[in-house]
Amino acid sequence: MSVTSRYRQAWEGFWREATDEPGAVFWDAEPTLTVGPHLALFEPLLTDPTLPLVDLGCGNGTQTRFLADRFPHVVGTELVAEALDHARRADPAGQATYRLLDAAEKNETETLHAELGDANVYMRGVLHQCEPEDRQPLVDGIATLVGERGRAFLVEPSQDARPVLLELAQRPDGPPAKLAPILRHGISPGEVADDAVPDLLRAAGLTVVASGELPLTTTEYEPDGTRIVLPSTWLVAARAV
Numbered sequence: 001m002s003v004t005s006r007y008r009q010a011w012e013g014f015w016r017e018a019t020d021e022p023g024a025v026f027w028d029a030e031p032t033l034t035v036g037p038h039l040a041l042f043e044p045l046l047t048d049p050t051l052p053l054v055d056l057g058c059g060n061g062t063q064t065r066f067l068a069d070r071f072p073h074v075v076g077t078e079l080v081a082e083a084l085d086h087a088r089r090a091d092p093a094g095q096a097t098y099r100l101l102d103a104a105e106k107n108e109t110e111t112l113h114a115e116l117g118d119a120n121v122y123m124r125g126v127l128h129q130c131e132p133e134d135r136q137p138l139v140d141g142i143a144t145l146v147g148e149r150g151r152a153f154l155v156e157p158s159q160d161a162r163p164v165l166l167e168l169a170q171r172p173d174g175p176p177a178k179l180a181p182i183l184r185h186g187i188s189p190g191e192v193a194d195d196a197v198p199d200l201l202r203a204a205g206l207t208v209v210a211s212g213e214l215p216l217t218t219t220e221y222e223p224d225g226t227r228i229v230l231p232s233t234w235l236v237a238a239r240a241v
Contacts, residue, residue, distance in 0.1 A: 006186070007130070007131050008080060011080045011185075011187070012080045012082055014181060014185040015059075015080055015085075015086060016082045017181060018181070020060070020086060022062070025059065025060065025219065026178040026220055027059075027124075027125055027216075027218055027219070028059065028219055029217040029218060031062060034063060034124065034216075035066050035067060035124070037214060038153060038155060039067075039070065041153070041210070041234065042151075042153040045209060045210055045236050046120055047238070048118075048120075049071065051117070051120050052072075052074070052117070052120070053073070053074045053119060053120045053121070053122060054077060054112070054116070054120070054122070055067055055074060055075070055096070055122050056077050056101075056121055056126060056142065057077070057078065057079075057103075057123055057126035058077060059078065059083055059086070060083060060086035060087050061088075061090050061091055061096065061098065064076035064095075064098075065090070065095050065096060067096070068095035068096040069095070071120075073097075073116075074097070075097050075112075075116070075119075076096050076098045077098070077099050078098070078099075078100065078101065079100070079101070079102055079103075080100075081100060084098045084099075103138050103141040103142070103145075104137035105137070105141070106137070106140070106144070109142075109144040110144055113144050113145055113147060116145075117147070118145075118146065118147030118148055118149040118150040119145050119147070119150045120146070120150045120151050120152070120153075121150065121151075121152040122152075122153050123153070123154050123155075124155045125156060125157060125232075127139075127156050127197065127200075128192045129187055135192070135200055136200055139200040139204045140204045142154075142206070142237075143201075143204040143205050143206050143239070146237070148239050150238075150239075151236055151237065152236070152237045152238075153236050154197065154237065155232050155234040155235075156197060156233060156234075157232050158194050158213065158232055159192075159193050159194050161216070161231050164230055165179075165230070168228070169183055177220075178218070178219055178220045179220060194233055197235060198235065201237045205239065206237040206238060206239060206240060207239075208236070208237055210235070211233065211236070212233070212234055213233055214233075214234055215229040215230070215231065216230040216232035
């Protein structure tokens with residue numbers, strides 16, 4: 001099973017329109033405010049930090065490059081080539097490698113696992129943007145990549161983020177400039193209930209070894225200059241024993 005064509009087309013259009021300007025994308029905040037705090041939680045729980053690390057849904061690669069400074073082999077994966085074009089342009093030295101991957105497609109994750117072996121996986125804000133029918137296959141794909149020795153860090157906007165996003169989207173003067181393209185391309189954020197993620201992981205043969213809550217920093221600001229942040233939940237998962 002692979003992702004729906006509508007979903008793929010939405011992301012192709014979004015990334016084709018996006019600029020290379022740092023911070024131009026709503027969720028593409030500085031790594032020190034995003035993946036940095038996540039690593040502080042994730043790294044102590046890795047059983048083998050020398051495994052390859054897959055940044056699943058890497059977008060334009062901002063967080064991927066940060067990860068590549070800290071791990072020996074980092075692979076940024078994306079569903080559409082347009083996103084990887086941004087990532088490669090921003091990484092002329094080739095700190096990381098980049099690869100097209102439909103992680104909801106069993107054959108594709110099995111092929112990547114065969115090449116890399118077991119891997120650690122970092123995924124930020126992907127599940128809540130997926131079509132409902134693609135969520136379990138996506139988490140099954142994460143389980144394939146993790147194998148027996150890897151661990152996965154997943155962070156998603158919590159269900160409390162949905163009313164925040166709705167308020168932003170429905171403002172009388174229109175949504176903030178960096179949220180508007182997401183909505184215009186038919187991408188619907190904030191759709192996954194908090195208790196659904198552990199259930200998806202369990203169904204994929206993974207167990208939650210740690211979890212918690214963190215603010216998810218965006219690149220957008222309120223008119224008064226304060227940064228817009230969303231409530232989020234994070235989980236670290238490993239193969240069930």
